[in-house]
Amino acid sequence: DLLRWLRHLVPVLLRSLVLVAIGAARAGASVPAFDGPAMDLAAAAADGPIDLVHAMQALREPLSAVSAGTEALHRPGWQPATVEHRNGSWMRSAVWLTGRVRNSGDQPLTRWVVVTPWRIEQIALLVLRDDGTNTVLSHRLAGRTALLSPEWDGHVESVFPVTLAPGETVRLLVRLQDLTVPTAFVQAWSPAAYQRHQTTTLLWQIALTAGAAMLVAGLLASRDRGLQLMGVWLTVAVGFETTFRGQWLFYLWPTLVAWQIPLFSVFGALGYTGFLLASRMLLGMGWSGRLNGLMYGSCAVALLAGLSTLFVEDHLLSRRIVSSAGVVSIVLWPFIAWRVPFRPEETELRKMRWALTLCCLSVAVYVFLSRGGPLPEWQLTLWSYLRLDLLPVIGVLLVYQGVRHRAETEQRRRIERLAFHDALTGLPNRVQAVDTLRAALEAPAGARPTVRPVAVLFIDLDHFKQINDTYGHAQGDRLLCGVAERLTTGLGTHGTACRLSGDEFMAILPGTVTAEHALQQARHLRDTMARTFDLDGVQIRAGCSVGVALAPTHGQDAESLMRHADMALYEAKRAGEGHVRLFDAPMNLRFVERAQLRQALPEALARGEFSLVYQPQQTLGRGHTLGCEALLRWQHPDLGLTAPEVFIPVAEDCGLIVPIGAWVLEQACRQATRWPDGQSVAVNVSAVQLHSGLLVQQVQHALE
Numbered sequence: 191d192l193l194r195w196l197r198h199l200v201p202v203l204l205r206s207l208v209l210v211a212i213g214a215a216r217a218g219a220s221v222p223a224f225d226g227p228a229m230d231l232a233a234a235a236a237d238g239p240i241d242l243v244h245a246m247q248a249l250r251e252p253l254s255a256v257s258a259g260t261e262a263l264h265r266p267g268w269q270p271a272t273v274e275h276r277n278g279s280w281m282r283s284a285v286w287l288t289g290r291v292r293n294s295g296d297q298p299l300t301r302w303v304v305v306t307p308w309r310i311e312q313i314a315l316l317v318l319r320d321d322g323t324n325t326v327l328s329h330r331l332a333g334r335t336a337l338l339s340p341e342w343d344g345h346v347e348s349v350f351p352v353t354l355a356p357g358e359t360v361r362l363l364v365r366l367q368d369l370t371v372p373t374a375f376v377q378a379w380s381p382a383a384y385q386r387h388q389t390t391t392l393l394w395q396i397a398l399t400a401g402a403a404m405l406v407a408g409l410l411a412s413r414d415r416g417l418q419l420m421g422v423w424l425t426v427a428v429g430f431e432t433t434f435r436g437q438w439l440f441y442l443w444p445t446l447v448a449w450q451i452p453l454f455s456v457f458g459a460l461g462y463t464g465f466l467l468a469s470r471m472l473l474g475m476g477w478s479g480r481l482n483g484l485m486y487g488s489c490a491v492a493l494l495a496g497l498s499t500l501f502v503e504d505h506l507l508s509r510r511i512v513s514s515a516g517v518v519s520i521v522l523w524p525f526i527a528w529r530v531p532f533r534p535e536e537t538e539l540r541k542m543r544w545a546l547t548l549c550c551l552s553v554a555v556y557v558f559l560s561r562g563g564p565l566p567e568w569q570l571t572l573w574s575y576l577r578l579d580l581l582p583v584i585g586v587l588l589v590y591q592g593v594r595h596r597a598e599t600e601q602r603r604r605i606e607r608l609a610f611h612d613a614l615t616g617l618p619n620r621v622q623a624v625d626t627l628r629a630a631l632e633a634p635a636g637a638r639p640t641v642r643p644v645a646v647l648f649i650d651l652d653h654f655k656q657i658n659d660t661y662g663h664a665q666g667d668r669l670l671c672g673v674a675e676r677l678t679t680g681l682g683t684h685g686t687a688c689r690l691s692g693d694e695f696m697a698i699l700p701g702t703v704t705a706e707h708a709l710q711q712a713r714h715l716r717d718t719m720a721r722t723f724d725l726d727g728v729q730i731r732a733g734c735s736v737g738v739a740l741a742p743t744h745g746q747d748a749e750s751l752m753r754h755a756d757m758a759l760y761e762a763k764r765a766g767e768g769h770v771r772l773f774d775a776p777m778n779l780r781f782v783e784r785a786q787l788r789q790a791l792p793e794a795l796a797r798g799e800f801s802l803v804y805q806p807q808q809t810l811g812r813g814h815t816l817g818c819e820a821l822l823r824w825q826h827p828d829l830g831l832t833a834p835e836v837f838i839p840v841a842e843d844c845g846l847i848v849p850i851g852a853w854v855l856e857q858a859c860r861q862a863t864r865w866p867d868g869q870s871v872a873v874n875v876s877a878v879q880l881h882s883g884l885l886v887q888q889v890q891h892a893l894e
Contacts, residue, residue, distance in 0.1 A: 228290035228320075228359050231301045231352075231378055237386075239377035242303070242362070246271040246289035246376065256284045256367065259316060260324045263288065263363070278371035280510065285371045287364040290320055291378070293354035301378045303362065305348040308437070309334055309450060311368040315350040318361040327360065328352075333368075337444040345388070346437040351381075369506040395438045402428045409587075414594065419471060420587045423464035427583045430457035452499040455512055459496030462489050462516040465553060469523065472542050472590065473530050481526050488518040513557065520554050538593040545589035549582035612689040614667055615674035623688035623696055627748040630700040631741055641742040645702035646751045647712050648737040648759040649677070651719070652767045654693035657732060661725075668725045669732060680718045685711075696752070705740060705772055712736040712770045720768065735762040739773040757781045764839070787840045790826065795850060799825050802857050807872070817870030820858040822850070838876070847876045848884060855892040 229245050248271040249262060257265055269275045271287055278285045293299040305313050313333040319325040332348035343349065354360065366374050379387070402424060409421030432439050433454040440447050466489050469475055476482060495511035502508060524547060532539050610622035618626060630644045651657075651673065658666035670693065677687035677695060685699040697715065702708050719734040737759025745751040754773040760781070762771040771777075794800060804818035824832040841847040855873055862871040879885050 228292040229378070230294045231291050231354065232293050232295040232299055237383050239304070239379045239383075240301075241375070242289055242291065242378055243271050243276070243287065243374070243376040246276075246287045246362075246364075248272075248276040249286040249288075250275070250278055250281070251284045251286065253282050253284060253367070253369075256365075257286075259329075260318065260326065260363065262286045262365070263324060273373055277373045278366070278368075279373075280370050280506070282369055282506065283371060284365060284367040285374065287366070287374065287376060288361060289376075290359055290361050291352070291354070292359035293356060296356045298353060298355055300351060300353045300381065302381055302384050303350040303352050304377050304379055304384065305332070305350070305364060305366070306375045306377075307372055307435070308347040309434070310348075310366050310371060310374070311335055312365075313348040314365040314367075315348075316363040316365075317352060318363055320359045320361045324361065334447055334450065337440060337447040342444060346441050347388070349384070352378075369504070370509070392438045392441060395432075395436050399428060399432060399436075399438070416471060416590055416594065417587075419464075419468055420583070420590065423461075423468055424583045424587070426457055426460040426464050430454055430461055433457060449500075451505045451509070452496075455499040455505065455509055456496040458516065459489075459493040459512050461553070462492050462519055465549065466519060466523070468586065469527060469546050473527055473539065473546065475526060475530055479526070481522055485519045485522040485526060488515045488522070491515040492519070517554070517557055520550055520557065523550050538596060542586075542589060542593055545586050549586050552582040552585075612674075615671050615689050617674050617678070617695075618686065618688040620688070620690045623686075623690065623698070624748050624752070626686055626688070627698055627751065630698055631746070631748060631751075641746045643701060643703045644741045644751070645699040645708035645711070646739045646741070646755040647697040647699065647708070647715065648690075648739075648752075648755040649695040649697065649715065649719075649734050650736075650759055650763060651693040652733040652735060654732065657730060661728060661730065665725055665728060665730070669723055669730060672723045672725065673719060673732070673734075676718050677715065680715050696755070702740065705738075705743075708738050708740055709770060709772060712738050716768060716770060733768045735759060735765075735768065736770045737762050737773065738770065744773045754778070783836075784840050784843075787832075787837050788844050791837065791841055791844065791846050791850075794824060794826070795846070795853060799827070800850065800853065801825065802854065802861070804861070804871070815869070817872060818865075819872040819874075820854060820861075821874075822854055842876055842878045845878065847878050848882050851876060851879045852884075852888040852892075855888055859892040 227245055229240060229242055231240065233240070247268045249265060249268050251257060251262070251265070268288075271289075276285055276287060291301075303315060305315070311334050312331065313336075315328075315330050315332070316326055317328040319327055330350050332350065336342060336348070337346065352360070352362070362376075364374075364376060406421045406425050406428070409417045409424065412418060412421075433450055434457075440450070446453075466486065477486065492512045492515035495508045495515065499505045499508045499512075527543055527546065527550075530543070532543075610619060610625075611617065612619045627644065627646065631641050633642050651669075654666070654669075657669060670689075673693075673695065674687065674689060677697060681687055681697055681699070684701075685697050688696045688698070690696050697711075699708065699711060702711070713736075716734055716736055719732060723730045723732060737755045737757065739745060739751050739755035739758060741751050744754045754777075757777045758771045758773040761777055762769040765771065801823050803821045803823055805821055806815050807817050807819060808815050822834055822838075824834075824837055826832045838847065841850055851873075858871045858873050862869065865871075875885065879888075
């Protein structure tokens with residue numbers, strides 16, 4: 191009997207133990223939710239919130255088995271509402287939060303319980319009686335879909351008014367339900383404080399967006415492609431932040447909330463694209479290569495996935511692809527960007543690469559934070575305040591603007607140098623030479639004399655055209671560079687060498703008082719130029735002629751000094767190779783006369799002012815006349831009969847000797863036809879006519 195009784199008792203005891211263990215497990219799992227401390231809402235500051243989530247418990251349930259209302263309190267798995275336990279990102283789950291609140295005051299108390307982030311599809315708040323019965327006192331719904339409801343209360347965030355009687359304690363039960371539930375926060379605000387906070391938040395977001403829009407408009411209006419691309423990239427960043435975390439857009443147009451997820455998904459994909467395109471343009475990153483193809487391919491996949499959210503209802507997979515493909519492109523970017531070769535002098539591009547690298551890190555941090563993963567509390571706080579979507583773009587924009595400004599400054603300097611310096615030799619050109627001479631002449635205010643002593647040397651190479659024609663223009667350019675180098679070395683720190691044009695140079699010697707000193711320096715430079723130039727193994731001798739003018743003796747302004755030095759150079763060239771001449775007053779008179787003759791010569795031939803006289807040529811023995819030599823004369827209307835030695839050199843200088851010589855040939859031959867047979871006529875020919883290549887043709891025409 192005892193054995194029979196034990197046989198029946200043991201199964202009953204075992205069944206009872208199992209039931210007790212199950213009950214204890216359920217009770218143990220639910221104890222934290224029921225025994226948590228109650229937060230005193232009466233202790234809330236007038237201007238700030240009370241953080242309720244740290245005193246709450248959390249439970250995650252799959253979307254396929256979400257509890258109905260208070261049934262969730264009896265489910266196992268409740269744990270303290272840490273960041274990890276209340277996060278349901280990418281899990282297709284619902285997150286429950288529960289905690290107790292009380293009113294310790296002696297007056298009824300109304301607080302607004304605010305649950306963020308507001309982009310969660312559905313948020314429910316149940317207020318339960320805290321007497322063990324869990325009687326539902328109120329049940330409200332909010333979340334993203336609430337903005338489309340006719341009963342929308344005007345708050346973008348999920349706001350639940352809770353009123354407590356004096357000394358009353360209630361339990362709050364919050365359900366967060368979406369395809370992916372980011373880490374949520376629960377706060378209690380006084381109504382007035384929250385309204386001020388919400389107004390300030392909306393105004394700040396609108397002001398920030400308006401400022402960004404003005405900046406974007408300025409960037410897009412610029413003619414710089416880099417700034418235009420920055421404007422597009424900044425537009426994408428502002429669009430992502432506005433649709434992902436912003437409130438003002440949906441506050442003004444609540445119907446847009448139906449497109450919130452597609453909008454920020456597309457903007458997110460475009461953000462990756464903007465970063466890669468900006469990197470490619472600013473750093474010159476190519477398209478070819480395996481890593482490049484993988485990076486751009488990942489970006490293209492993210493863009494397609496983002497666009498697909500516009501056409502599907504279940505956005506979770508598309509959002510995962512956008513995030514994952516974007517992360518792949520961001521991870522590959524440093525390996526590609528830091529393989530782009532830069533020359534040592536390309537320091538600006540190196541700075542831009544560092545700026546883009548910091549931007550890449552910021553984007554990576556932003557993506558990690560925006561995925562809503564279980565982050566430490568300090569990172570979530572940082573995430574709530576930092577604008578990591580805009581800061582990288584603005585940072586790169588500032589660096590690019592600095593690089594662009596420095597490049598423009600350098601380009602301006604190069605243009606100014608080309609405007610005031612000779613491109614071949616690097617010497618100051620005529621414009622800079624005039625400015626330098628004026629500065630050398632200018633005496634301090636109130637000083638006597640008003641012009642400081644300066645010597646101006648005009649230097650012209652002898653037979654440079656022949657050298658250029660013989661050895662080629664390349665060797666001619668090397669010769670000019672060699673001349674410039676010798677001039678600079680010969681003058682040292684005592685003067686300035688300039689190139690005026692072609693093979694004509696100028697030297698400015700401040701402080702030169704006497705003509706002897708100026709002539710000595712001119713001869714020194716002439717002797718320096720007389721030495722052979724070795725141009726890539728070719729030995730070339732190039733002498734020079736020098737004209738000298740002194741201030742204040744020969745002029746007190748730059749134009750006069752340069753004109754007089756040029757006159758002295760002309761006299762030196764007429765005297766032959768390697769001569770040095772100092773300006774004097776008769777040179778000016780001769781120069782004026784030559785200028786007048788130069789102006790009158792073209793009209794003299796047309797007006798018939800030229801004539802020929804004939805000098806007989808006779809034999810010394812018998813005195814027979816063999817012929818005549820034709821001599822040219824000019825009857826100037828003002829100067830009278832002008833000797834050939836006066837106007838012939840002028841005609842040779844200006845090239846008019848060629849048509850004048852042709853006229854002489856024709857007139858001499860016509861006159862010879864009237865003489866007796868056996869008489870010849872001789873005509874003098876200029877070397878300029880010989881070089882013109884027209885002499886044979888002119889003689890033939892005259893004989894015909």
